[in-house]
Amino acid sequence: METQSCVEVKNEWGIVAARQAGRSLSKEIGFGSVDQARITTAISELARNIYLYAKRGEICLELVEKPIKLGLRKGIKIIAKDHGPGIPDIRQVMVDGFTTSGGMGAGLPGVERLMDDFAIDSQKSEGTTVTATKWLR
Amino acid sequence: METQSCVEVKNEWGIVAARQAGRSLSKEIGFGSVDQARITTAISELARNIYLYAKRGEICLELVEKPIKLGLRKGIKIIAKDHGPGIPDIRQVMVDGFTTSGGMGAGLPGVERLMDDFAIDSQKSEGTTVTATKWLR
Amino acid sequence: MEQAVQHLEITYKEIVKTFLHRKSELGLYEAQQFSKVLLEHQISPEELVSVHRAVLEELFPAVPEEVIDSFDLLLEVMMGYGLAYREHQSLRDRQLKLESEIDVAADMQQTLLPKAIPETDCLDIGVISVPAYKMSGDYYHYIKDEQGCVGIAIADIIGKGVPAALCMSMIKYAMDSLPEQPLQPAALLENVNRVVEQNVHDSMFITMMYGSYNTINHEFHYSGAGHEPGFLYRAAEDQFKELCAKGIVLGVSKKPQYREYSKKIEVGDFIVFLSDGVTECQVGDRFIEREEIVTFIRKYMHLSAQELADNVYRELASLQKFTLRDDFTLIIIKRV
Amino acid sequence: MEQAVQHLEITYKEIVKTFLHRKSELGLYEAQQFSKVLLEHQISPEELVSVHRAVLEELFPAVPEEVIDSFDLLLEVMMGYGLAYREHQSLRDRQLKLESEIDVAADMQQTLLPKAIPETDCLDIGVISVPAYKMSGDYYHYIKDEQGCVGIAIADIIGKGVPAALCMSMIKYAMDSLPEQPLQPAALLENVNRVVEQNVHDSMFITMMYGSYNTINHEFHYSGAGHEPGFLYRAAEDQFKELCAKGIVLGVSKKPQYREYSKKIEVGDFIVFLSDGVTECQVGDRFIEREEIVTFIRKYMHLSAQELADNVYRELASLQKFTLRDDFTLIIIKRV
Ligand SMILES: [Mn+2]
Ligand SMILES: [Mn+2]
Ligand SMILES: [Mn+2]
Ligand SMILES: [Mn+2]
Numbered sequence: 014m015e016t017q018s019c020v021e022v023k024n025e026w027g028i029v030a031a032r033q034a035g036r037s038l039s040k041e042i043g044f045g046s047v048d049q050a051r052i053t054t055a056i057s058e059l060a061r062n063i064y065l066y067a068k069r070g071e072i073c074l075e076l077v078e079k080p081i082k083l084g085l086r087k088g089i090k091i092i093a094k095d096h097g098p099g100i101p102d103i104r105q106v107m108v109d110g111f112t113t114s115g116g117m118g119a120g121l122p123g124v125e126r127l128m129d130d131f132a133i134d135s136q137k138s139e140g141t142t143v144t145a146t147k148w149l150r
Numbered sequence: 151m152e153t154q155s156c157v158e159v160k161n162e163w164g165i166v167a168a169r170q171a172g173r174s175l176s177k178e179i180g181f182g183s184v185d186q187a188r189i190t191t192a193i194s195e196l197a198r199n200i201y202l203y204a205k206r207g208e209i210c211l212e213l214v215e216k217p218i219k220l221g222l223r224k225g226i227k228i229i230a231k232d233h234g235p236g237i238p239d240i241r242q243v244m245v246d247g248f249t250t251s252g253g254m255g256a257g258l259p260g261v262e263r264l265m266d267d268f269a270i271d272s273q274k275s276e277g278t279t280v281t282a283t284k285w286l287r
Numbered sequence: 288m289e290q291a292v293q294h295l296e297i298t299y300k301e302i303v304k305t306f307l308h309r310k311s312e313l314g315l316y317e318a319q320q321f322s323k324v325l326l327e328h329q330i331s332p333e334e335l336v337s338v339h340r341a342v343l344e345e346l347f348p349a350v351p352e353e354v355i356d357s358f359d360l361l362l363e364v365m366m367g368y369g370l371a372y373r374e375h376q377s378l379r380d381r382q383l384k385l386e387s388e389i390d391v392a393a394d395m396q397q398t399l400l401p402k403a404i405p406e407t408d409c410l411d412i413g414v415i416s417v418p419a420y421k422m423s424g425d426y427y428h429y430i431k432d433e434q435g436c437v438g439i440a441i442a443d444i445i446g447k448g449v450p451a452a453l454c455m456s457m458i459k460y461a462m463d464s465l466p467e468q469p470l471q472p473a474a475l476l477e478n479v480n481r482v483v484e485q486n487v488h489d490s491m492f493i494t495m496m497y498g499s500y501n502t503i504n505h506e507f508h509y510s511g512a513g514h515e516p517g518f519l520y521r522a523a524e525d526q527f528k529e530l531c532a533k534g535i536v537l538g539v540s541k542k543p544q545y546r547e548y549s550k551k552i553e554v555g556d557f558i559v560f561l562s563d564g565v566t567e568c569q570v571g572d573r574f575i576e577r578e579e580i581v582t583f584i585r586k587y588m589h590l591s592a593q594e595l596a597d598n599v600y601r602e603l604a605s606l607q608k609f610t611l612r613d614d615f616t617l618i619i620i621k622r623v
Numbered sequence: 624m625e626q627a628v629q630h631l632e633i634t635y636k637e638i639v640k641t642f643l644h645r646k647s648e649l650g651l652y653e654a655q656q657f658s659k660v661l662l663e664h665q666i667s668p669e670e671l672v673s674v675h676r677a678v679l680e681e682l683f684p685a686v687p688e689e690v691i692d693s694f695d696l697l698l699e700v701m702m703g704y705g706l707a708y709r710e711h712q713s714l715r716d717r718q719l720k721l722e723s724e725i726d727v728a729a730d731m732q733q734t735l736l737p738k739a740i741p742e743t744d745c746l747d748i749g750v751i752s753v754p755a756y757k758m759s760g761d762y763y764h765y766i767k768d769e770q771g772c773v774g775i776a777i778a779d780i781i782g783k784g785v786p787a788a789l790c791m792s793m794i795k796y797a798m799d800s801l802p803e804q805p806l807q808p809a810a811l812l813e814n815v816n817r818v819v820e821q822n823v824h825d826s827m828f829i830t831m832m833y834g835s836y837n838t839i840n841h842e843f844h845y846s847g848a849g850h851e852p853g854f855l856y857r858a859a860e861d862q863f864k865e866l867c868a869k870g871i872v873l874g875v876s877k878k879p880q881y882r883e884y885s886k887k888i889e890v891g892d893f894i895v896f897l898s899d900g901v902t903e904c905q906v907g908d909r910f911i912e913r914e915e916i917v918t919f920i921r922k923y924m925h926l927s928a929q930e931l932a933d934n935v936y937r938e939l940a941s942l943q944k945f946t947l948r949d950d951f952t953l954i955i956i957k958r959v
Pocket of ligand 2: 443562563
């Protein structure tokens with residue numbers, strides 16, 4: 014739970030480093046190769062969003078657990094934080110965002126679809142924090 | 151032009167035979183493997199439509215040509231004919247048909263998207279004729 | 288889900304084995320059917336790539352590692368399509384919801400149109416009104432008063448779809464709020480213009496034609512607000528005349544003056560009101576001419592007014608392959 | 624297109640070569656970026672499979688023929704996704720068109736709402752009305768007459784989206800066609816009911832509340848038609864009271880009788896009108912309680928009526944993560 018590791022994102026190398034960290038951790042946790050690719054894609058989209066629109070920020074990854082009927086379920090939590098311009102209309106982005114439409118936050122609906130839990134908090138000119146979790150099945 | 155060949159469709163063997171004929175002819179005409187697969191898929195959808203909703207009918211294939219700036223352009227024309235119940239509302243099928251929605255004519259918008267030219271003529275309780283052509287590029 | 292994928296892997300392995308053994312079209316047909324099963328189970332395409340790799344590894348243990356590794360890359364590229372596929376599913380859900388909303392609204396809209404054709408001894412009236420899409424921006428209405436006059440209104444909102452439909456409902460309420468006593472065509476248009484001018488968005492314009500048929504002296508008075516001209520068929524001369532009525536479209540001017548025209552209608556004559564969706568029918572690259580409409584009307588004019596309208600619609604719709612580009616309204620008023 | 628594919632094949636081959644050489648995350652990142660390029664060029668996924676096969680054949684000429692042949696099968700299965708992908712493109716075009724239609728209609732709908740709050744010496748009025756989606760089924764209106772009365776109407780069409788919006792426009796025209804002289808709340812609802820009853824689809828119901836504030840004697844008369852109760856804040860007791868008005872919803876009964884209630888309003892008191900979108904706010908698995916709304920109102924009631932309304936909306940919207948399940952309308956009428 015305390016094993017949060019963060020990667021700074023300020024250029025494309027940061028994106029690749031965040032992807033690498035995500036792929037390793039998800040493999041460690043026990044995700045299959047398709048889910049590893051999905052988690053990595055989600056991280057990639059979030060990191061690219063930071064790089065393109067906030068210039069810099071960080072991606073933190075965490076092994077998380079929640080109790081289920083028999084024991085614990087493991088998962089991976091991605092936290093993407095920046096102090097960029099913020100997303101003016103979250104409703105708009107989440108409803109109208111198309112994979113290929115481009116623009117700030119365009120990848121967010123895709124991230125939501127790839128992960129199990131998704132939350133976003135954005136304040137104008139204070140930045141954006143996206144939290145997304147995928148649980149091991 | 152006169153080389154129309156027809157395959158009777160009254161069971162799944164007929165569907166396979168129509169596909170086979172379409173793949174051979176499209177290969178002969180010079181289509182690449184992806185286009186061959188597309189043409190075959192279109193034939194398959196049309197043949198399945200006949201088999202499922204009209205019980206029997208036929209798929210005819212033709213090498214066609216049209217003049218272009220420099221010489222002739224070759225193409226393949228598929229004619230799917232049946233004397234089944236007909237499609238009550240063509241507009242409905244063509245606009246609302248989703249690939250996976252099932253039902254009579256559900257595959258038709260897909261066929262239209264796979265081919266270059268597409269026409270449909272259906273009269274209630276007289277049957278349906280679909281004509282679709284793909285041109286070699 | 289995991290189980291479903293495992294099960295699919297076994298099925299796919301069998302399909303691959305059979306296909307590689309015989310290389311027959313049957314195997315490819317099975318593959319296509321399998322593809323439908325995948326879509327039904329909403330399996331993403333990246334999942335398919337992963338299954339394909341696993342099957343290859345099992346069937347060909349000797350395959351170079353690099354070939355197997357290349358699937359990591361294919362899978363990664365396929366993720367983009369996987370996202371598009373997921374987006375497709377949610378878009379479809381949203382679209383289905385929106386479409387069913389529009390279905391209900393279109394249904395409501397139908398209730399705004401008159402339910403019955405006014406009955407008189409001397410008139411045979413037929414009407415057909417078909418929206419280009421589900422909701423219509425065309426409107427028509429009948430008013431029958433105690434003085435033996437039958438009023439016929441046709442209106443076309445410039446624009447289509449939902450906004451036009453919203454606007455069309457306003458015309459209906461504008462007509463409903465008219466004073467109780469019958470109005471002459473010009474006065475009626477002036478009244479409706481006032482409501483439209485006050486309530487309608489600046490980007491919306493409405494054309495309208497209103498005629499009042501006096502069933503006692505068989506005079507037909509009419510006025511128009513920028514609307515597509517109709518036709519008047521003269522039985523004595525066996526000729527079609529244009530039924531023009533000049534006037535500014537509704538909603539533009541605060542106090543427009545509409546001119547009133549009148550014609551004496553004889554037995555066997557008939558009046559045609561239409562919206563520009565009838566005349567601006569596109570066939571291939573060209574628009575149909577008004578003369579061609581007349582040809583179609585002539586072809587069916589021996590029939591009742593309703594049959595005449597229905598048949599002209601059928602002909603024009605079929606010419607356009609049942610894809611109307613504009614809302615289509617055709618009203619036939621025959622003196623019998 | 625052919626050229627584009629050839630060009631992509633070269634790019635893809637480079638990506639594959641680099642990746643297989645180094646097996647690094649960078650290669651996979653490049654693959655993802657490449658996937659975006661493919662989508663931009665609207666390349667179908669079956670095309671990608673074919674390119675992958677061609678690249679493998681080139682890079683590994685020794686690969687068993689059967690492995691290469693297996694791609695025929697993968698391509699065939701991918702065709703299903705190819706179809707879904709094409710469908711997605713056309714669905715998206717249609718969706719964009721539909722959405723832009725609805726944007727225009729929503730814009731038109733905004734013009735149906737009052738542009739300004741009536742100005743009086745003794746009242747501070749604030750309002751916020753936000754549709755759950757683009758078009759609203761909530762309606763509000765003010766009427767100020769010469770006798771110093773300010774009328775405030777709030778209505779909610781049961782249902783949402785396009786049909787509700789169509790219906791909402793009718794309420795607007797019904798209000799417009801009211802007689803010129805001011806009506807008492809009960810008589811006004813009876814009048815509006817008549818229009819609704821005649822024009823509205825059987826599946827539509829409308830709830831409404833109407834109150835008339837007399838700015839001379841500070842009496843507030845109100846009647847309700849099945850509408851969500853409001854609140855009355857009493858400054859003297861520092862307490863919120865329910866503002867209930869019993870009555871049948873509009874459009875059900877031909878001749879309903881509405882009861883009229885009245886309250887004397889003191890300085891510092893305020894009236895809250897709302898639609899059930901305010902109270903039926905869902906947070907996680909539970910609905911928010913009316914008491915919680917009161918808590919929010921209390922938190923901001925030292926502010927102006929408009930700021931009070933805006934802040935309560937912001938709090939409730941944020942609780943629901945900006946996804947409203949119903950249209951939201953809140954009106955605050957403060958005696959100052
Ligand atoms: Mn129109
Ligand atoms: Mn028109
Ligand atoms: Mn409502
Ligand atoms: Mn409501």
